Structure formats: structure tokens, C-alpha cells
Amino acid sequence: MEKANNEFNLDRKMKVHNFNAGPSVLPNEVLYKASKALIDFDGTGMSILEIGHRTPYFMAVMDEARSLARELMQLDDDFEVMFLHGGASTQFMQVPMNLLDSGETAAIIDTGVWSSKAIKETKNFGFVDVIASSKDANYTYIPKNYTIPPQAKYLHLTSNNTIYGTQYHSFPQTDVPVVVDMSSDILSRQLDYNQFSLIYAGVQKNMGAAGATMVAVRKSMLGKVSRKIPTILDYNQHIENGSMLNTPPVFAIYISMLTLRWLKGQGGLAGIEKLNEKKAALLYDEIDHNPLFRGTVAKEDRSLMNVCFIMDKPELEEEFVKFCKKEDIVGIKGHRLSGGFRASLYNALPMESVEVMVEAMKYFSLKKV
């Protein structure tokens, strides 16, 4: 699998181990093909940036991106898949604008910065019931005990908390429709994606390049609010126009399409899940056994995507980062809110990069302990 990722000869340093949290590592194969398409898209004599979005050339890209996303998640026919502008952050307000009437209540589980932003924006459109929060422990766990009010219009949750390194490993079973922000673990594992009513993700972490947001929504959820929705923010308008209501972010969608093709070639979600589990297990195992390092979140809620850890001797942190840089390991500094380290192990990160990281931790610790 790692080989397939590296067989494309890019004109850049090949050995950088990129643990960036987002934007983040992409498969070499995707970058290679995209670099060609930047000059000449599929032999058209034009760059992908130079063709009209309504030409058959780009329509084919859009169709393939949408249908691959649908296929990989095995979505049922009630779902529509869109590629929109504005990042996941726009969805914090676009979701309630389309789904929540004023006077209605959205239940939201607060698992950190991204959920808090969803809470803030949702309040502009209706009532918010924060039914659980892990703020009391600096968001180091996923809340488990809560009741979902049956009258809630929907329940919003953040499946993977990019900053703290927590992830839902099971989802609440409820009759209330579930809306999920999957920006940082979209398409990283096998799930019953049909248990959700709306799935959104900024694509720059696990399925493409910054500039596009994927939204998969059940049609049966739409058209039920009384407010007037501005055309460009109306899901129904986007669906009717095949995500072509205005000029879509063509290059970002093209990169997503290539990334989805690559993912399918990795054995789809079953294949990538196996690899992601192996990568995370290797790194967490080192964190748990190396005397210098310590994990920061509840073990049962550990994220397979963003691995957060600290040192018992914080004065060594900077030295470790420098040491890693010498080994071509980049992007491991923790988020400014949580400090320490965060290694992001998104789909496109090869196993080899995790092996190099673990070696570096072992070596550093032998010198220091």
C-alpha cells in the first residue's frame, strides 16, 4: 500500500514525513496526476483551471467525485452528495439555516472548539440544547451519558476532534436525525453512514484540497423550514443544479475526485481502515511504553486520525521537535490550544512515516532517560 503511494516520481524531496493536521498529506499519485492536469487536462490542450465548469470535461469530474463519495460510503437513495464552497465552518450556519426552524431545538454534543462553533452559529437560527460536554476535562474524552430529547429537530456531533485527539468509536442510536461534522475522519473507516441524516466535511484533511466542502444530506430532511433561505445557501438549490449553482471550486473538487479514486484503489474503506488501525496502534503503543511520552485523552476515545501526546518533561519538547525535523518528520507540534504534540495519521500518510516517527521517539528517549 505504501509503495503504491510512492511509485509516482514527484520532483520534490521524497522522504518528508508529513504529520500536518490540515491541510495535510495527499497521495503522491494524486499530486502527480493533478500536476499534469494543471498543464494539460486529459489531453484537451487546456489546464483544468482553464476549462468551463459546465463543459462535459468538468461535469465528468464532478459526477465522478459525487458518485465515488456515494459509493465509498454506500449511501442509500435518499442521500444527495454536494461539493460546496466555504469550508466546514460555513456548514456551522448552513445546516441550521436549512434544517432548523426558529422555535425548534437542535441538540448538540460539545466536544471542543469545532462543536462550540457549531453551537454558536446554530443559536442564530433556533434553540440549542447542549446535552453533553467534555469541557470539564479540557475535552479529553467523548461524553457517554446523556439523553437525547425526542423533540429535538436533530442531534449534531463532531465525529473526530482534530485538536484534542478524541473520536467517537460508536454513535448514539436514536430516532432523532443525526448531523455529523466529519471533517477530520471522513472516509477513514467503515461505518454505517446511512445512520446519519447529514454528513459534512471540509475536504482538506482526509479527502482532498482546501476550498471544497462535501455535504451529504437526506432529501427527506429538506424543505421543512419556513424562513427564506438565500439561494446560494439553499441545499435544495444546489441539489437541483448538481452542485453547479455557481462556479464550483473546480481544482479542489478535481483533487477530491483523484483522492477518492485513489481511496477506492486502496481497497475502499475496508482497506484504508485496516491501514489506519495499524498506524494508530503502532504510535499509541510507543506512547504507552516509552517513559518520555504520555497520551492525553481517555484510551477508549483515542482518535485514529489525530494522536495527541505530551512529555513529562516539557522542557524537552522543543528539542524533540528539532530532532524530528532533522529526521524529516514535520507537523507534529500540538495545536496552540492543547500544546504538546499532535501527529495526524490521515489516510494518505504511509505506514513508513509512522515507523520512522516511532524510531525517532525510541532513539530520543534512549538518549534522555
Ligand SMILES: *Cc1c(COP(=O)(O)O)cnc(C)c1O
Ligand atoms: C478543520 C475542521 C473544521 C473547519 O474546517 P474549515 O474547512 O477550515 O472551515 C471544522 N470541523 C472539524 C472537525 C475540523 O477538523
